[in-house]
Every structure is written in C-alpha cells, then in structure tokens.
Amino acid sequence: MADNRAQDLLSRRYRVMGHHTPLFYEKPLHLVRGEGVWLWDNEGNRYLDAYNNVPHVGHCHPRVVEALSRQAGTLNIHTRYLHNNIVDYLERLTSTFDEGLQMAMLTCTGSEANELALRMARFCTGGQGVIVTDFAYHGNTEAVSEIGTAFMPEAKTTRRVKAFPIPDSYRPLDGLGGEPLAQAYADRVQQAIDAFHAEGMNVAGILVCPDFANEGLLNVPPGFLEKAVTKVRQAGGVFIADEVQAGFGRSGRHFWAHQWYDVTPDIVTMGKPMGNGHPLAGVVARPDMIEAFSRESMYFNTFGGTPVSCAVGIAVLDAIEEDNLMQNAVTTGAYVADGLRRLQQKHELIGDVRELGMFFGVELVRDRKAKTPASTESRRIINLMRDKGVLVSTIGVHDAILKVRPPMPFQPGHADILLKALDEALTQVASEGSV
Numbered sequence: 110m111a112d113n114r115a116q117d118l119l120s121r122r123y124r125v126m127g128h129h130t131p132l133f134y135e136k137p138l139h140l141v142r143g144e145g146v147w148l149w150d151n152e153g154n155r156y157l158d159a160y161n162n163v164p165h166v167g168h169c170h171p172r173v174v175e176a177l178s179r180q181a182g183t184l185n186i187h188t189r190y191l192h193n194n195i196v197d198y199l200e201r202l203t204s205t206f207d208e209g210l211q212m213a214m215l216t217c218t219g220s221e222a223n224e225l226a227l228r229m230a231r232f233c234t235g236g237q238g239v240i241v242t243d244f245a246y247h248g249n250t251e252a253v254s255e256i257g258t259a260f261m262p263e264a265k266t267t268r269r270v271k272a273f274p275i276p277d278s279y280r281p282l283d284g285l286g287g288e289p290l291a292q293a294y295a296d297r298v299q300q301a302i303d304a305f306h307a308e309g310m311n312v313a314g315i316l317v318c319p320d321f322a323n324e325g326l327l328n329v330p331p332g333f334l335e336k337a338v339t340k341v342r343q344a345g346g347v348f349i350a351d352e353v354q355a356g357f358g359r360s361g362r363h364f365w366a367h368q369w370y371d372v373t374p375d376i377v378t379m380g381k382p383m384g385n386g387h388p389l390a391g392v393v394a395r396p397d398m399i400e401a402f403s404r405e406s407m408y409f410n411t412f413g414g415t416p417v418s419c420a421v422g423i424a425v426l427d428a429i430e431e432d433n434l435m436q437n438a439v440t441t442g443a444y445v446a447d448g449l450r451r452l453q454q455k456h457e458l459i460g461d462v463r464e465l466g467m468f469f470g471v472e473l474v475r476d477r478k479a480k481t482p483a484s485t486e487s488r489r490i491i492n493l494m495r496d497k498g499v500l501v502s503t504i505g506v507h508d509a510i511l512k513v514r515p516p517m518p519f520q521p522g523h524a525d526i527l528l529k530a531l532d533e534a535l536t537q538v539a540s541e542g543s544v
Contacts, residue, residue: 114151115139133502134495143168146516146523148500157499159515159527165357165382166428167518173385176424177417185417188215189409194419201426203393205364207373212396214403215414217388219353219380220248223316225392226349226376227252229402234345236311240301243272244506246323247316247351247378256316259323268308271301275324275506276333279461279472280480288332295336302344312346314375319366320355325505326463326470326512335372347375347398353390354468357382358429359517361438361466369465385428387421388412434517438466444521445469445513448528456535458483467519470504471511471531482507486538493534499527 118139122130138156142149145167148156158168166173180194188195199213216222231237239256241247246259254263258272274282276294285293298315305312315337321327338348355366356379367374375398380390391413402408412418429435446464449471453459460474473483473490487509491501504512513527 133500135492136495138495138500146519155498156495157515157523157526157530159513159519159523160500160502161516162354162359162514163381163386164516165359165385166425166432166434167516168386170385170424170428172428172431173387173421173424176420177387180417180420183416185415187409187411188414192416192419194416194423195414198419198422198426201423202391206377206393207368209373209395210377210393212399213391213393214399214408214410215389215391215418216410217390217412217418218248219351219378219390220250220253221410221413222353222378222380222390222392223247223256223349223351224250224252225408226316226378226394227256227313228406229376229392229394229398230314230347230349232402232406233398234311234313234347236305236313236346237269238302238305238310238312238346239270240298240312240315240341240346241270241272242275242317242321242324244275244324245272245317247318247353268310271304273297273301273337275321276327276329277325278328278330279325279463281330287330291330291333291336294330294333295340298337299340302340302346306344312341312344314347314349315341316349316351318351318354319370320360320465320468322354322468322512322514323504325472325510326465326468328463334370338372348372349376349378350374351378353378353380353382354514355465357425358435359438359465359467359514361435361442364435366465383425384418384421385425387418389418389422429517432518435466437520438517441519441521441524442466442468445519445524445527448524449531452528452532452535455532456539458486458535458539467515467517469511469513471513472505473509473511482509484509487511489538489541490531490534493537494530497530497533499530501527501531 139151141151203211241256244259247253254261255267256270258264282293350367360366376394383389449462461472463470473487475481475483487503502512504510
C-alpha cells in the first residue's frame with residue numbers, strides 16, 4: 110500500500126513538474142518532518158541527515174522558528190522603508206568579515222547572489238570575462254548558468270567564460286606536487302586571461318568556491334589561490350568567493366572558508382545556510398564597489414532583506430554562537446574524519462578522505478594506484494545507506510566522491526551511526542564484486 114501511495118505521488122509530480130526534475134535515490138524519499146539532524150518519512154521511518162547544509166543550525170531550530178513566527182505576525186515589508194532588522198542583521202553579518210568587506214546587498218537565493226556579484230564585477234572593472242574551474246556550479250539563472258561548466262548547456266556556448274582545470278592534488282596536473290603544482294594551476298588561469306585578451310575581451314574576475322565543494326572538496330595545492338588571484342587582479346579583475354556551501358562557520362576554525370587563504374576576496378556570495386531553510390542570501394563586497402554599482406544601477410529586491418528574513422538571519426547567527434557550532438565543527442569534524450580514515454584502512458574502495466570542519470569528501474576508486482573512479486559503486490553505496498537510514502550524496506567530476514555535509518549540530522554519536530552504515534555498505538558492495 111505504501112509503495113502504491115509513493116508511486117501515485119511520483120506520477121502526480123511528473124504531471125506537474127515534468128519527468129526530469131532531480132530526485133535523490135533510486136527509491137525517492139517522501140519526507141514529512143525534520144528536527145535537528147533527523148528527518149522522518151511519511152511512514153514514520155527516521156533518517157540521519159548527513160547531507161543537507163540548508164538547515165545549517167538544524168532542522169526546525171526552535172530559535173529560528175520562533176523568530177520567523179514572531180516577526181511574520183508583526184510586520185513584513187520590503188526594504189524601501191526603514192526597519193531595525195536589516196541594519197542590525199547586516200552589522201552582525203559584516204562584522205564576521207575582514208575589514209575591507211563591510212557593505213552588503215541581500216537577495217533570496219545563492220543564484221541571485223552570484224548573478225548580482227557578476228553584474229557588480231563587470232560594472233566595476235569594465236571587463237566581461239569570468240574565469241571558473243572546469244567543473245563549476247554556482248546557480249541556475251541564465252547569467253550563472255553561463256559559468257556552470259559542470260553541466261549547464263549555456264557554459265558550452267558562451268564567449269564570456271573560460272575555465273581552468275580543477276586544482277586537485279589527488280589527481281595532480283602533469284603529475285606535479287608542492288609549489289610547482291600550485292604554479293602550474295595558476296599558469297592555467299593566466300592562459301585563460303591571455304585567451305580573453307587575444308579575443309579582445311577584458312577580465313572581470315575569477316569566481317570560485319573556496320572549498321571547491323562541487324569539484325570534490327579538493328585539497329587545494331598551497332599557494333595556488335593566492336597566485337591565481339594575483340594574476341587576475343593584475344589583469345584588472347576581481348576575486349569573487351562563493352561561500353554558499355562552506356560559509357557560516359562550517360569550516361570550523363574560520364567563519365568563512367576564504368579565511369583559510371592568505372587573500373581577501375573583493376566580493377563574497379552567500380546562500381543556503383544563511384536562513385536555515387528560509388529564502389535568504391546575499392552579497393558582501395568592498396564598499397567602493399557597492400557604492401559605485403548601486404549609484405548607476407539601482408538594485409532592489411522585493412523579498413531580499415525583509416524584516417522576517419533578517420529576523421531569521423539574526424536567529425541563525427545567534428544559534429551558531431550560542432550553540433557553539435563552530436567549535437563543534439572542529440571537534441566532531443575531527444571525530445568523523447578519523448573514523449573515515451579508519452574505514453579507508455579497512456576498505457580498498459576508499460582512495461582518499463578529505464575534510465574541512467563539518468564537511469567531508471570520500472573519494473571512491475576501483476584501483477588505488479590507478480585511481481580509477483568508482484562511479485557505479487558510489488551510487489550503489491548512497492542508496493544502500495539510504496536503506497540503512499543515513500542520507501549522503503555524491504559529487505565530483507566522475508560522480509565518485511561521497512559528499513557528507515550534515516547540519517552543524519551533528520555529534521559524535523550521530524557520526525557513529527554514519528560510520529557504521531558506511532562500513533556496512535562498503536562491505537556489501539565489496540561482496541557483490543563489480544556492479
């Protein structure tokens with residue numbers, strides 16, 4: 110009976126949304142409730158959420174729910190009127206950035222934030238060319254689809270975007286290592302700059318996720334990003350850091366992932382975790398850029414920065430601080446990473462383990478020496494783990510990297526459940542042989 114109900118809902122979804130809207134897992138989940146790091150389906154089954162960064166401080170966090178409800182019952186209006194919430198929120202938010210990044214503009218989604226950042230960069234530099242990795246994803250509006258080299262069709266035809274190889278130290282360019290590898294990747298960025306100039310186009314900037322999450326949560330060769338940004342700035346462009354996945358303390362020791370590097374962005378974009386599920390996103394940038402851009406090109410967003418959205422944003426910042434979630438990302442993150450490396454010693458399928466606070470990438474390979482991607486096995490494992498009540502996904506060029514990115518309240522006890530399910534899934538896949 111339950112399967113029939115699920116199939117009926119799926120059929121209805123196809124009729125109103127089409128057959129190609131993405132769904133996780135071979136057997137899609139019908140979720141009805143969430144709390145903390147847990148989710149429940151329509152049959153009452155409980156799942157450990159080790160994937161979703163939208164509920165950054167936990168599903169249905171009481172502080173966030175209360176702030177949203179209280180403000181929604183008082184006033185909700187756009188930003189053309191004065192209201193304390195937006196000023197209070199942006200003062201709190203910008204205080205987490207370096208001194209040169211002290212002005213902000215709010216949107217509803219990360220896609221909007223990245224599109225606004227591109228507009229600002231192009232306006233302020235006079236250039237049009239944007240440099241990204243060759244497996245980038247930064248949203249789904251037309252403008253940011255143009256830089257979506259991972260799988261967006263618009264990226265295949267544009268002249269305004271050029272890509273460089275993902276700065277991967279696990280599968281290094283030309284077999285290099287250390288400083289020569291960092292330099293080799295930076296030289297590829299220079300090649301993109303030179304190609305723009307050869308075509309008569311100036312460079313607007315380079316846009317990357319500081320954690321290179323969609324590329325596989327890479328261990329970036331030390332010094333690469335600093336070298337690349339220097340080259341872009343020498344060409345008249347700016348550095349845009351997309352913090353949608355790694356921001357708001359997820360990396361543990363820093364509030365923003367770009368703070369791990371010795372370079373400060375000109376523009377930072379934010380999204381998903383900013384509102385813990387409420388549509389809140391934005392751009393923080395150098396004040397001179399925001400003032401120049403907004404003076405000539407009025408920016409206004411009906412739903413970006415409403416009193417309700419900003420009340421939610423403040424509550425998220427309160428929860429990060431009061432629930433000590435950054436320290437938890439350090440301690441629990443280390444616990445998870447240690448457990449994953451123990452599994453690596455046990456299972457030949459694990460080729461590499463990478464972590465950044467409360468974010469983990471487990472690269473699966475059929476042969477550790479050849480580093481042959483285990484794409485089919487990866488998909489099998491996430492479905493086995495789903496059946497065991499643990500939710501993870503896959504990322505990377507070969508779709509062979511397990512993406513583990515739980516809500517920030519994730520604890521060692523939750524990690525034990527995750528590690529047990531992964532151990533069992535790896536064992537089962539090994540026993541099945543080639544799949």
